[in-house]
Amino acid sequence: MKFKALVVSQPEKKVFVRSIETRSLDELPTGDLIVKVHYSSLNYKDALSATGNPGVTREFPHTPGIDAAGEVVSCTEGSFQPGDPVIVTSYDLGMETDGGFGQLIRVPASWALKLPKGLSLKESMMYGTAGLTAGLSVDQLIANGVTPDSGPILVTGATGGVGSLTVAILAKLGYQVTAVTGKLDEESYLKRLGAQQVLSREAFMTGSDRPMLKTTWGGVVDCVGGEMLATAIKSTRYDGVVTCCGLVASPELPINVFPFILRGVRLIGIDSAEAPMARRQQVWTKLADEWKLADLDRMVEEVALEQLEEKIKQMLAGELKRRVLVSLIEG
Known part of the structure; x- marks a missing residue:
């Protein structure tokens, strides 16, 4: 053959x-x-x-x-x-x-x-691993009690495959989404996907050297890693949830324990490569049904x-x- x-x-x-x-x-x-x-x-x-x-x-x-x-x-x-x-x-x-x-x-x-x-075969690959990773991230936010009433949800690396799909899924589910990107010329695209606010990477990182930042985010989906992830954690609200799935900026996490022990912030790693099949099936079913993007x-x-x-x-x-x-x- x-x-x-x-x-x-x-x-x-x-x-x-x-x-x-x-x-x-x-x-x-x-x-x-x-x-x-x-x-x-x-x-x-x-x-x-x-x-x-x-x-x-x-x-x-x-x-x-x-x-x-x-x-x-x-x-x-x-x-x-x-x-x-x-x-x-x-x-x-x-x-x-x-x-x-x-x-x-x-x-x-x-x-x-x-x-x-x-879901058609073609639509499934429009999602692909990026969509599965986005879905796993959103699923963890929901499973850990993050609702649209929890406050704005931050998505970093928002123009990437995982980031853009995450923005669209969260917006469909009624969350208020803030997107961070290094490509501000894509602001209109991100807003069409459902982001209510788009921040430049530089604006988001302002003051990031401080040990703690003003609480802003009810939840975070980070696709970047490094200092951007650390900044997101420092500015997450009490009992908020941060998921991380990327390391394009850095695999290092320059942060102290304050957000975790003073605000109860939870950091959850997302791995799509070895995720159990039952969890994959659950997310794919949602991507084909209530989370499906039009x-x-x-x-x-x-x-x-x-x-x-x-x-x-x-x-x-x-x-x-x-x-x-x-x-x-x-x-």
């Missing part, structure tokens, strides 16, 4: 080459589930894998793509039937296991979940596999303004 895939090769040390190649099923890793991929999406981790970042991928040749949605070809384990529509995200997909930038994937059946009713189309740009090279470069340069949906359907 032949299929088309983006393949990253390493012809010599520290040199990585990307090309669209025809591969065979025999070249894929072992697994009990084969999926014909209809759609994937481009994530920052994919861009790192595509450029040979050893923190993501060490073995080459390799096909990136931590997201995939498509139809089951076969399942020897018995959990799925041929033709079943499924979603496969994270775990090791697209890291050391050939991923969703190929028209076929072979993975453990335990990595897949059946597409929930109310305007997903305006949040994404659809490209073919052959157009990914340009988008990978734009992502690494910080120039992408929308999520990238990757179509692997031919014809």
